[in-house]
Amino acid sequence: MRVVRTIADLRALLxxxxxxxKRIGFVPTMGFLHDGHGALIRQSAARCDATVVSIFVNPNQFGPGEDLASYPRDLERDQNLCLETGTTVLFLPEVAEIYPTGFQTHVEPGRLAEPLCGQFRPGHFRGVATVVAKLFNIVQPDVAFFGQKDFQQTVVIRRMVRDLNLPVDVVVVPTIRETDGVALSSRNTYLDEDARKRAQGLSHGLLAAKAAFDAGERQAAKxxxxxxxxxADVDSIQYLELVDAQALEPLAGAVDRTAALCAAVFVGGTRLIDNVVLAPSAVETGLNVSLSPQRV
Known part of the structure; x- marks a missing residue:
């Protein structure tokens, strides 16, 4: 595994x-890697000839009062995980490398950035879209891998790729969960023992709804x-919404298309997000195409 810190060195290597x-895969991350990131890297290593992983804590996607300064970091552990999972090149740029002095061009993601997390984190997806567009231009991958846990992010990036004609195939890998059902997240490190136990309610609720859907329940409200x-055990629910999986518009009545049940909650001072994708069968929708949520 090669480690590079500048755009020039990365381009020279690739x-x-x-x-x-060679087919180049790319996994953009903010570090403090866990098995969820490992799943993305392994997917890339299996499908591509070379895998680039970037670690960059993007300041432009954090709002005032959010956890930019305290965001967990452990570069030694990250490097070990990258090495173990098949990374070819690890890209570790400094902020000035990505946002040089005078930087002023941004990607505006439009309506998809407005609901769900966008209601509560203004400017977040503008920061995400901008840095991902820059990283795509820097790495020029054939395929990029993202986790389903950040569902709205994957929808925003997919739309950006289409709208800007970026030659990148976006693959979304299903959420990796710990044994208690909690979705793997770098922010889980903020949870103490009590908070961790109460956080299980988020995944348990979403997975219960998916089980009901798989058993035939189709009413959105139910x-x-x-x-x-x-x-009940979380401190507050920021949102819990069932939305169209492509347009992110709220669904009511019977669910007759691929949908996502998305939630954001606070447990203690920690904000957690999670989701499940609900995909009716082709028979129900009258379609003869795959409705798999894994690749978008």
Missing amino acids: RPLRDEG LVEIARRSL
Whole structure:
């Protein structure tokens, strides 16, 4: 595994691979890596000839009062995980490398950035879209891998790729969960023993709603209520919404298209997000195409 810190060095390293027709995979991260990131890297290593992983805590996606300064970091552990999971190149840019003096160009993601997390984190997806667009231009990958846990982010990035004609295939890998059901997240490190136990209500509620959906329940209000029953132990619910999986518009009545049940909650001072994708069968929707949520 090679470690590089500048755009020039990264491009110099990747140029001969690209000239040889090698397929390049890319996993952008903010570090403090866990098995969820490991799953993305392994997918890339299995599908591509070379895998680039970036670690960059992007200041432009943090709002005032959010945890930029305290965001967990452990570079030694990150490097070990990258090495173990098949990373070819680890890219570790400084802020000035990504946002040089005078930087002023941003990607505006539009309506998809407004609901769900966008209601409560203004400017967040503008920061995400901008840094991902820059990283795509820097790395020039054939395939990029993202986790389903950040569902709205994947929808925003997919739309950006289409709208800007970026030659990148975006693959979304299902959420990796710990044995108690909690979705793996770098922010889980903020949870003490009590908070961790109470955080299980988030995943339990969403997974209960998915089980009901898989058993035949199709009424949006009932599915949301099933999820809500397990959230009594969290300190507050920021949102719990069932939305169209592509447009992120709220769904009511019978669920007749691929949907996502998304939630953000606070447990102690920690904000956690999670989701489940609910995909009706092709028979129900009258479609003869795959509705798999894994690749978008």
